[in-house]
Amino acid sequence: MAVATTTKTPTPSRSTMPPVATVYRSADGALHHARCASRMDFMGGRAGLELDFYCLTCCEHVTVTPYVLTRLADAAGLTPARGR
Numbered sequence: 001m002a003v004a005t006t007t008k009t010p011t012p013s014r015s016t017m018p019p020v021a022t023v024y025r026s027a028d029g030a031l032h033h034a035r036c037a038s039r040m041d042f043m044g045g046r047a048g049l050e051l052d053f054y055c056l057t058c059c060e061h062v063t064v065t066p067y068v069l070t071r072l073a074d075a076a077g078l079t080p081a082r083g084r
């Protein structure tokens, strides 16, 4: 008789979350696309849960949550911004 077992996947804590690789914040505070390093235009928010940005160089739409913005590294890519 087979016995089903469940393995509990550990939930990552905020300190162990992987770095954000899609966008980064430049020294002037603007959001830039990591793929092409172009400044991204803010298109708007949806229900306060998602923020939409658009890269004119790649013609790519990027959606992030407000929480992601608090995790962005600074221009040097070394220090994540302080979250709440």
Ligand SMILES: [Zn+2]
Residues within 6 Å of the ligand: 033, 035, 036, 037, 038, 055, 056, 057, 058, 059, 060
């Ligand atoms: Zn781009």
